[in-house]
Amino acid sequence: xxxxxxxxxxxxxxxxxxxxxxxxxxxxxxxxxxxxxxxxxxxxxxxxxxxxxxxxxxxxxxxxxxxxxxxxxxxxxxxxxxxxxxxxxxxxxxxxxxxxxxxxxxxxxxxxxxxxxxxxxxxxxxxxxxxxxxxxxxxxxxxxxxxxxxxxxxxxxxxxxxxxxxxxxxxxxxxxxxxxxxxxxxxxxxxxxxxxxxxxxxxxxxxxxxxxxxxxxxxxxxxxxxxxxxxxxxxxxxxxxxxxxxxxxxxxxxxxxxxxxxxxxxxxxxxxxxxxxxxxxxxxxxxxxxxxxxxxxxxxxxxxxxxxxx
Numbered sequence: 001x002x003x004x005x006x007x008x009x010x011x012x013x014x015x016x017x018x019x020x021x022x023x024x025x026x027x028x029x030x031x032x033x034x035x036x037x038x039x040x041x042x043x044x045x046x047x048x049x050x051x052x053x054x055x056x057x058x059x060x061x062x063x064x065x066x067x068x069x070x071x072x073x074x075x076x077x078x079x080x081x082x083x084x085x086x087x088x089x090x091x092x093x094x095x096x097x098x099x100x101x102x103x104x105x106x107x108x109x110x111x112x113x114x115x116x117x118x119x120x121x122x123x124x125x126x127x128x129x130x131x132x133x134x135x136x137x138x139x140x141x142x143x144x145x146x147x148x149x150x151x152x153x154x155x156x157x158x159x160x161x162x163x164x165x166x167x168x169x170x171x172x173x174x175x176x177x178x179x180x181x182x183x184x185x186x187x188x189x190x191x192x193x194x195x196x197x198x199x200x201x202x203x204x205x206x207x208x209x210x211x212x213x214x215x216x217x218x219x220x221x222x223x224x225x226x227x228x229x230x231x232x233x234x235x236x237x238x239x240x241x242x243x244x245x246x247x248x249x250x251x252x253x254x255x256x257x258x259x260x261x262x263x264x265x266x267x268x269x270x271x272x273x274x275x276x277x278x279x280x281x282x283x284x285x286x287x288x289x290x291x292x293x294x295x296x297x298x299x300x301x302x303x304x305x306x307x308x309x310x
Contacts, residue, residue: 004068005072006101008043012165015170027048031075040171058103062104069112072212076094076145080142087140098115112158153224160227164202165205165208166178168205177202186297187297201230202286204284204288210283227277232269
């Protein structure tokens, strides 16, 4: 297949493009390369076509998508901190940029579109989250992602509401909670934890990539639907995550910290709908994924443009 990946040079995009190339797809990476082009060099060496482009540029995007069989739409401003700092830009990229992607896919004969949504669309939920749970996003990030997701579903695309992704990537992120905890354990040798009883849910990056591939394979079945993507075995509290990191790499845990999550994420998520539709089950366990991050963090440096803990 000929597949275009917006944000294909990013944290998840790098790993997804690598998987698609390995299975023989022709892949175009459409990215601003805001975090540097270096992580994408090996993708070009492996056969990917690189296009420097912005999803806000309707004409450039439409031209790039023509001739492809499917689009994975990952390009976004990710996370509540940056969206809170840049709400106007965040809306233009997440909402208006996604609308540009939809129009381009429609003009390319309504090709399949798979969208990187997020569990942040749920916000503060007391009960078990299923796809029937009414979303209640609290932050600009959650609100914008939900608005964009609804546009994708109206088009007939697939919205994948991922758990918090962790693990290693050529375009590394240390601003994701599991990776952040590993960084702080290794480099700072302590973590100040607030709201440790809050429930969160996680997924290794290689399983995230597998979910994308499975969703494309079952696109006819999944079209027009949103899916929680993760594994119930990685529903756990922030304290349980911190203690798991501590078992792998000893550090001082200060569990009386104060702070607030603007997304108000405190939930347990049901992932059976996606499992039944695609057969997806996570293969990389929490400890295995955390250990690889810890091992790499022992030798990592601070070279920009890697995103570090905030």
